[in-house]
Amino acid sequence: MNALGSVEEMSSRGALGRLGEYVRPVRARLLGSGAAALLGMLAGLMIPLLIQRIIDGPVARGDRSALVPLALGVLALGGLEAGLIYLRRVLVARPTTNIEKRMRADLYHHLQHLPVAFHDRWPSGQLLSRAVSDLTTIRLFIAFSGLFLVVNVLTVLLGLVILLLTAPALGVLAAIMAVPLVLLCLRYQRRYELAARLAQDQVGDLATTVEESTLGIRVLKSFGHGPRATRRFLAQARELRRTELTKARLNATMWALIIGLPELMLAATLATGGYAVAVGSLSLGTVVGAVTILTYLRWPLDSLGWLLAESGKAVAATTRYWEVRDAVTVVADPPAPRPPARPVHGALRLEQVRFQYPGATSEVLRGVDLEVRPGETVALVGATGCGKTTLTALIPRLADVTGGRILLDGVDVRELALAELRTIVASAFEDPVLFSASVRENVALGAPEASDDEVRRSLRVAHAEEFVDALPWGLDTRIGEQGLTLSGGQRQRLALARAVLGNPAVLVLDDPLSALDVHTEVEVEKALRRVLRGVTALVVAHRPSTVQLADRVALLADGRIAAMGTHATLLAEVPGYRRLLSISDAATLA
Ligand SMILES: Nc1ncnc2c1ncn2[C@@H]1O[C@H](COP(=O)(O)OP(=O)(O)O)[C@@H](O)[C@H]1O
Ligand SMILES: [Mg+2]
Missing domain, CATH: 1.20.1560.10 (ABC transporter type 1, transmembrane domain)
Structure with a gap:
């Protein structure tokens, strides 16, 4: 109450x-x-x-x-x-x-x-x-x-x-x-x-x-x-x-x-x-x-x-x-939206970003500085509860920063029309939510007018075409409430396909490999490798294999980016990093 x-x-x-x-x-x-x-x-x-x-x-x-x-x-x-x-x-x-x-x-x-x-x-x-x-x-x-x-x-x-x-x-x-x-x-x-x-x-x-x-x-x-x-x-x-x-x-x-x-x-x-x-x-x-x-x-x-x-x-x-x-509409279209920079490069830049949940006593993010260059993939790594999910939600403006700013090609995301922003930035979340509708409708959630070809292309990129074709009615198969009839790996891949449909310039993926078994992990990782090609991406990761897909790794701790560098550099230089990725010493030596 x-x-x-x-x-x-x-x-x-x-x-x-x-x-x-x-x-x-x-x-x-x-x-x-x-x-x-x-x-x-x-x-x-x-x-x-x-x-x-x-x-x-x-x-x-x-x-x-x-x-x-x-x-x-x-x-x-x-x-x-x-x-x-x-x-x-x-x-x-x-x-x-x-x-x-x-x-x-x-x-x-x-x-x-x-x-x-x-x-x-x-x-x-x-x-x-x-x-x-x-x-x-x-x-x-x-x-x-x-x-x-x-x-x-x-x-x-x-x-x-x-x-x-x-x-x-x-x-x-x-x-x-x-x-x-x-x-x-x-x-x-x-x-x-x-x-x-x-x-x-x-x-x-x-x-x-x-x-x-x-x-x-x-x-x-x-x-x-x-x-x-x-x-x-x-x-x-x-x-x-x-x-x-x-x-x-x-x-x-x-x-x-x-x-x-x-x-x-x-x-x-x-x-x-x-x-x-x-x-x-x-x-x-x-x-x-x-x-x-x-x-x-x-x-x-x-x-x-x-x-x-x-x-x-x-x-x-x-x-x-x-x-x-009366609940505050924090996230609203600006009165006079600015057009996004054309062509869209997808340069993402977080400047001193702070965030505090309404009603919370302390800030989750306390001055995050992070740059993701056009086409680059940055993995975001950090302990559970350090604010990774929160950070990813700020980019498509599921919530607004409470301090600092997020720039997309040099324009503050709050100055863009929400619809525009969300076609440039696509996201997939930890728990891939599927609606009780056909596979096609689920994938084309953000672009209902997408053609079958486009839907198929994004399924292919997400390594999901094969299993979708094996479903009784292919693209038209209705997947149950919350997608209960699909396995975790299949759901993840559909969520990825949904994210890449419409060729977004920026992808924000919150732990796309969470809760997958080793077998499906390989499948989704293959998918991910293709998804990440040619887009700017910020990917929350907690496994070495995912991190290795990234060009650079950002380590989030205490509400700030504590370290930034390649996987190899962080392994060598940051003491806690190895533990965070649960890498045993034996594994790295091998
Ligand atoms: N809606 C919310 N209201 C208040 N606190 C929240 C809310 N969602 C998450 N938090 C808190 O913010 C912190 C960061 O959460 P989260 O971004 O989900 O972490 P991570 O994804 O890194 O595990 C946690 O301490 C969590 O308890
Ligand atoms: Mg999280």
Whole structure:
């Protein structure tokens, strides 16, 4: 829950106000639907006035001819009300689904531009629940609960005014009784809102657990972690249930108040009104009219608590939405991107590069100076956790440096358009992620319009053509979620093929040989040797065989480049280097 903050700071009503940016373009239709709802209510409120006339007029006097126009009036008002309800629903559907779609698209777009560190900190289930259920809650609020909150409050006020005008004594009585109702509702609504927020977060946590255990099912099973994972899941499910019970309790109280108090109001009005008719101070029609108005106000009053609860949920959902949207987009296109130097040489230069993860207490990189000349391959070597992966992520701007700069052909990478930068610089990561799609789609991830020839060429370079051709449907073979049907070496080679497609000038490879057995290592190394030909490359390596593919080796330690030179020089001159590459003395002597 670290990324989520405390429950108290969450319910800022400002969150709803900020929806304005989405509501504005469709406000005409929304106002139209609001007007339709209000007019419908007005038509409904007029009916008791006609009833009053019918009773005091034709009924009291036995005047049958006057009955027909009044009855037709009631019919017309009823028809009008029905028509307006229809209109409201028609008007509201398109604009609100449109708002939901745009908010969802913007959220997704935003997620794509957040630095990778954001995704390290935010559990994916939380993002999932925000992108799916929270946005639906917001749409329902705009389309329904928010609208009716306004319309119903106005209806109640208007009904009371009509009561006050037609039967002042009964009006005052009703108004007095409505005050505690509203106050109590407001109090419970606030508590409900907090509980709703908690429940939404817990659903997000639960989604994260489910997702992680699905993706990691093999690890969970093989380490016999299943029962523990199940216990964790059940514990979270229990938490969620407790919160839901709290919500139910609050709801129950709210409903009891909301049903009970208007009932009391009705009884009091009937008693007072009956007495007034008996002593002759009010006409029977007036009292029947007043009671009909109160009956008509039942739904607006009854729904108040539910609408407030829904609005509470919407406030929580909106706050959760903005929490993600407000996460700083550190990595963004510059306002006026510079064109990259042409032709692209691929000269890479890191100057005093510093980096600190958001929220971390110390810097990972503390002034890295490194130059990779056009066409050169530099191996990056260093102890586990020294910042090699971090350094490679800075070059394609998966995160931005917090100090110093990275130059590509003399231009700061932050001055280039992101799309441009990422066609010049291609990367492959330690854990080659494959998506559930065909081999072709996986390789052409960065260039979907690539031809089959281009895809084949990059597969050939990456030494992957042979095994791809052996797959049941060749390039069209779908590889499962996370590429589970392929071996580690095959996945690595597909990741390499993906990186070289589109002839990038600079390749950044994070440990492309990690977790490979000796046999596949040879295959991937062959691939790598061809991949590296003619491009500028920075390759994280931890094996002597990979290091030997490089022209020079940079040793990263304590956040700086501690040594730079050929493999042979470093072996001879740097004491710790041999140990880092796990080379035994016997091996070098041989
Ligand atoms: N998202 C993150 N937030 C905070 N610290 C991180 C994050 N990712 C990595 N680190 C820390 O940064 C340091 C360098 O990590 P990394 O670049 O992955 O090292 P290497 O690839 O050399 O093993 C480690 O101490 C690691 O714990
Ligand atoms: Mg690493």
